[in-house]
Amino acid sequence: MQKATHQLTKQHNRDLVLRTIFSRDSISRAEVARVTHLTRTTVSEVVNGLLIEGLVEEVGRGESLGGKTPILLSIVADSRYLIGLNLAQDKFTGAVVNLRGEIKELVEIPVHDDNGENALQLVYQIIDQLNRKKLKPIVGIGVGTPGLVNTREGVVINAVNLEWQDLPLSQLLGKKYKLPVLILNDSQAAAIGEYVYGGDHAPDENLIVVNVIHGIGAGILINGRLFQGDGGGAGEIGHVVVQEHGELCRCGQRGCLETIASARAVVQQMKMKSLEEVFSAYQAGNSKAKTVVGQAGFYLGASLSNLIGTLNIQKIVLTGDMTRFGAEWLSAVSAAMQTGAFSRMTEDTKLEIGKLDYRACILGASAFLLLNDYSLLFNEEN
Numbered sequence: 001m002q003k004a005t006h007q008l009t010k011q012h013n014r015d016l017v018l019r020t021i022f023s024r025d026s027i028s029r030a031e032v033a034r035v036t037h038l039t040r041t042t043v044s045e046v047v048n049g050l051l052i053e054g055l056v057e058e059v060g061r062g063e064s065l066g067g068k069t070p071i072l073l074s075i076v077a078d079s080r081y082l083i084g085l086n087l088a089q090d091k092f093t094g095a096v097v098n099l100r101g102e103i104k105e106l107v108e109i110p111v112h113d114d115n116g117e118n119a120l121q122l123v124y125q126i127i128d129q130l131n132r133k134k135l136k137p138i139v140g141i142g143v144g145t146p147g148l149v150n151t152r153e154g155v156v157i158n159a160v161n162l163e164w165q166d167l168p169l170s171q172l173l174g175k176k177y178k179l180p181v182l183i184l185n186d187s188q189a190a191a192i193g194e195y196v197y198g199g200d201h202a203p204d205e206n207l208i209v210v211n212v213i214h215g216i217g218a219g220i221l222i223n224g225r226l227f228q229g230d231g232g233g234a235g236e237i238g239h240v241v242v243q244e245h246g247e248l249c250r251c252g253q254r255g256c257l258e259t260i261a262s263a264r265a266v267v268q269q270m271k272m273k274s275l276e277e278v279f280s281a282y283q284a285g286n287s288k289a290k291t292v293v294g295q296a297g298f299y300l301g302a303s304l305s306n307l308i309g310t311l312n313i314q315k316i317v318l319t320g321d322m323t324r325f326g327a328e329w330l331s332a333v334s335a336a337m338q339t340g341a342f343s344r345m346t347e348d349t350k351l352e353i354g355k356l357d358y359r360a361c362i363l364g365a366s367a368f369l370l371l372n373d374y375s376l377l378f379n380e381e382n
Contacts, residue, residue, distance in 0.1 A: 013046055014046050014049065016038065017036060028073065055099075056076060079099065080099055083131075084144075089161055091108050092126055094130055094362070095107070095359075096135050101366075103362070140369040148232065149184055154170020161250065182369050187219045190364055191211075192367055193359065196363065205315070206222055208313050210237070212318060220313070222313075238262065241256055242260065242303060257300070263320070265296065294328070297329045305339070317352055
């Protein structure tokens with residue numbers, strides 16, 4: 001028991017030091033000790049191990065505060081790689097990502113049908129292509145997928161557009177590629193991507209990221225940690241009914257938010273083939289396009305007011321295809337949000353457009369692997 005406790009303490013200290021170095025461009029050993037409240041001796045021992053592993057390097061000297069000039073440490077960004085996947089409606093995108101969230105290789109494959117087996121084969125195809133690149137070692141695979149996901153079990157419970165039900169995706173990929181695999185909802189992945197790489201977010205910040213694409217979903221971070229709810233479905237706002245007797249949704253209900261505020265819904269209401277066509281009409285001042293996009297923004301904003309009333313989170317980031325409609329759409333969302341919730345709560349709520357587009361899901365899926373478990377960086381085979 002004492003040996004196990006000692007090993008856990010060493011791992012805890014290692015992860016604490018590594019997380020601290022990750023959070024800075026560069027930092028001295030003394031500053032790491034100050035931030036972590038570990039002794040300088042403990043920090044030095046941990047750092048020596050990280051240097052041997054090739055995860056950390058010395059990058060020069062900092063400013064002296066009266067004594068010797070400190071040696072600065074930094075993460076070696078290309079010492080390990082992760083694969084991140086975004087299984088979007090019309091195309092699957094995968095990337096090899098380094099430890100600083102830089103995309104080193106990218107593969108995109110169009111999706112032409114809703115066949116579940118075909119979709120699974122496309123996932124294999126993307127990972128196979130990425131594995132053939134020369135970037136090694138790859139230490140894990142993170143997947144952002146539409147639908148209801150049990151992240152703990154790695155099971156896609158229901159992804160309507162992919163025809164996946166109770167698919168043990170983590171098990172299938174882990175068995176095939178002999179790597180740690182993590183599966184989560186694409187909107188939750190996008191939230192992590194925006195939180196980690198999309199802006200100046202505090203480590204313990206609350207944040208809602210709403211992804212408006214063919215479907216609509218929200219990722220919720222509370223005190224810097226992803227909140228998934230008891231069943232993993234926290235943030236599934238796209239399948240909450242907002243219009244009684246509305247359009248039939250893919251989920252079987254009528255009047256879901258997705259049927260009126262998503263990119264798919266806007267295209268269908270305009271009777272056009274793509275969102276690009278709708279956007280062109282919108283830019284040209286087409287009155288119907290203005291009305292349809294404005295209505296989509298209104299219903300999204302009304303739904304956000306419910307989130308504000310429930311969670312009182314004061315920073316909301318919007319991502320996805322509908323953000324291309326810019327300031328007017330954002331204004332419609334904001335107006336409905338402010339009208340629908342208690343004014344003293346909405347006046348302190350900041351609403352903004354995300355910075356990472358499709359990359360948010362890829363980067364979030366890969367980053368979540370590290371946020372959950374640094375030990376994959378220390379695979380003996382590396």
